Amino acid sequence: MKTLKLRIKDQHCKVLNQMASEVNYVWNYVNDLCFKHLQRKQQFLSAYDIAKYTKGTSKECHLHSQTVQAVTEEFVIRRKQFKKAKLKWRVSNKKSARRSLGWIPFKKVAVKYANGYVQYGKYQFKLWDSYGLSKYQIKTGSFVEDSRGRWYVCLVVDNVPQIKSHGKTSIGIDLGLKDLATCSDGVKLKAPKIYRQYEQKLGIAQRAKNKKRVKAIHAKIKYIRQNMLHQFSHKLVTKHAAIFVGNVNAKALAQTKLAKSVLDASWSMFRTMLKYKCENAGVWFEEVNEAYTTQTCSCCGSRYSSPKGRAGLGIREWQCMECGILHDRDINSALNILALGHERLGGGISVL
Template sequence: MSYITYKYRIKDATSGKWLDRHATACNQVWNFCCNTQRQAELRRYGDRGHFWPSAFDLINLTAGSGKMLGLHSDTVSALCRRFEQNRDTQERSPQFRKSFGPRRSLGWVPITKRALKICGDEVVYLKRRFKLWRSRDISGEFKAGSFTQDARGRWYVSLVCKVEDGLARKDGCVGIDLGLRNLAITSDAEKISAPRLFRRYERKLGDAQRAGNKRRARAIHAKIANARRDYLHKESTRLADNYSFIAVGDVKAAQLARTRMAKSIMDAGWALFRDMLRYKAARRRAVYVDVDERYTSQMCSGCGVVPDSSPKGMGALGMRRWDCCECGASHDRDVNAAKNILRAGLECQPPAEEILAA
């Protein structure tokens, strides 16, 4: 079983003001949790250190606030639980959510299974009906969800559903090396081109920003993000359908984003592409592994050694083909790296008899 999220845009424009008020009320509950957490951190209880209120404590402290703010009681409870998760993950109090001003937080209203009812092309929350642009059918069992707002002020409903695994796929193994000139290069010598969507709209975006047209700039950013996500969905689905074992190099996108290549790194969407491959492989009961890609470009995939003729360092980034001085094999730099990633991924898997025993 897997959990997937269906996201639909709300069709009724008049619901925006109603959801804005509820988002402001949710921010008040969140900010109360932040204030409670920071006050608790000022108190010490002997050797136990700081006292961090649990979600149960926060729910008790906010009891009755839903009726006063016009929120469903389950929404208040969901806010407290999400606050606890974020705090424990970050190991510090989350930031306050701003409801007004140019730097305000985007609207967010969490909902639970009991608070929402799905009726065809509509959802019902607090006796109010929201019409949806239903682009695809909902499958599986609805578990939770949320109303979310984007930078353009449009509201969406996200529905988390529990679905069955076991989608059809083909057998085969593939190693994938992520890049900038090409989004992905497989061990089968297939090169998936990078769309470079930000570069395509960079000039229009710059014109809108220099003219101070924030609305146009936000629309261009949304168009870039939507086109990138659509392209990555199509390519990741195709790869997940064709292979039962997928090994991907664990390139550190966050670290490379601090270099002079930051704009191209962020435009490629490596992290999103790997996340898509991961959950789509799981739905097809395929194996997905992240592989340490160190020395994969330098090691010969034929003989398994690092010859003196292999490209090394930043100065050799322009060397796209090279010949191994040990075994004489000729390599495409990226395809060779993908083959080494595949071999490393297969080596880190347990033997078949151990899998059957488990």
């Protein structure tokens, strides 16, 4: 299954904002209801139990009954996920700093599609159909708002065209900051540092308190980064039969002085793209433990002469004293990641 995201034309924003406000009202009502029931009965309400209290809500809030049901189901899922008795309120006030971005979930029966628009209830929302939705079977989805107030419809479809992979080789990938990705075959994707390129313009807009301009710059950075990662990940998936990536902890490194560079590199986004594209193309994908991969010689396995610790981070090339091989630090790590990936495969891949 795949999620298609299409932008809705701006003329419908007012209607969607009103419906999003009603969705927030339903969410907050369910949130308060479940918390009070927990205090009284020491029990959590299930989605089935909540449905008894939200009966008739669709007429009062001008929402489809399937949307109300989807909101309650999402609430129960998130309550279990975060293990909390009470979740955060969804704020509709546009002037509030804590305002929640618009969100209107729905199920298959709540929407219809024809001739460049999506129909929800009595409303028809025109959109830019860049995918040709008539080719797909819609399962479920939602209307979502971005930080600039633009609305999109996200549709989950199941009959997705498969990416064709003609590769017969396997590859290991080491993630870094100077080179965003270094492959075991020597190919490197240099980190473009997109945020750094626009940092000065962003600072000018922030000091001028031009919120609209700030949001536009952030959106541009996001789209450039996504486009670059999409192109590189697609190229890898079509060329190889197995892809192994190091499990570098981006979340932990984002709490250090390297936060800007780590977030700009978007390692997690890159791995997510590789994962779902590999699943679609039938390519083997695995995240492996990258511990000691930069210190271990990929030829003989020795760690005696390799650079270690923070002091050794600036050493990009080193020679193994055991076998005499000269290593590029990142390529050596990628080769070790590839070797670790093959160890995880029980019977190997038939096409290799």
